[in-house]
Amino acid sequence: MAIDENYLSTYEQSATFDGENQPIEIWTSADQPYKGIGSDKLGIWGTIVGVDFDLCIADGACIDACPVEVFEWIDTPGHPASEKKPIMIREEECIICRACESVCPVEAVLISED
Numbered sequence: 001m002a003i004d005e006n007y008l009s010t011y012e013q014s015a016t017f018d019g020e021n022q023p024i025e026i027w028t029s030a031d032q033p034y035k036g037i038g039s040d041k042l043g044i045w046g047t048i049v050g051v052d053f054d055l056c057i058a059d060g061a062c063i064d065a066c067p068v069e070v071f072e073w074i075d076t077p078g079h080p081a082s083e084k085k086p087i088m089i090r091e092e093e094c095i096i097c098r099a100c101e102s103v104c105p106v107e108a109v110l111i112s113e114d
């Protein structure tokens with residue numbers, strides 16, 4: 001299973017989390033709610049740089065691939081797929097190179113242009 005490529009139109013933007021300079025939007029559906037950090041349901045985070053946190057296994061390839069350091073680790077204790085995730089803390093810095101998207105082993109990343 002990969003990130004839903006239509007999530008920006010089919011999911012609801014239902015929560016935010018603080019990024020470095022602007023809020024990160026959290027997207028959810030009936031099947032994929034957001035129950036908060038520390039839960040087993042995290043939804044899809046980000047709008048330009050989208051990462052399905054429920055699929056992410058914390059491989060870290062996206063963090064290594066990004067040329068402009070968009071990502072940082074965030075701890076997500078209790079999540080069954082991985083207990084840390086790559087938060088797009090500097091999402092506005094993304095240059096849409098799609099390196100992170102292509103290296104993710106579980107296809108959890110989707111880059112969307114404005």
Ligand code: SF4
Pocket residue numbers: 049062065066067068069070093094095096097098099100101111
């Ligand atoms: S698309 Fe490129 S610049 Fe944007 S987050 Fe991914 S690796 Fe970084």
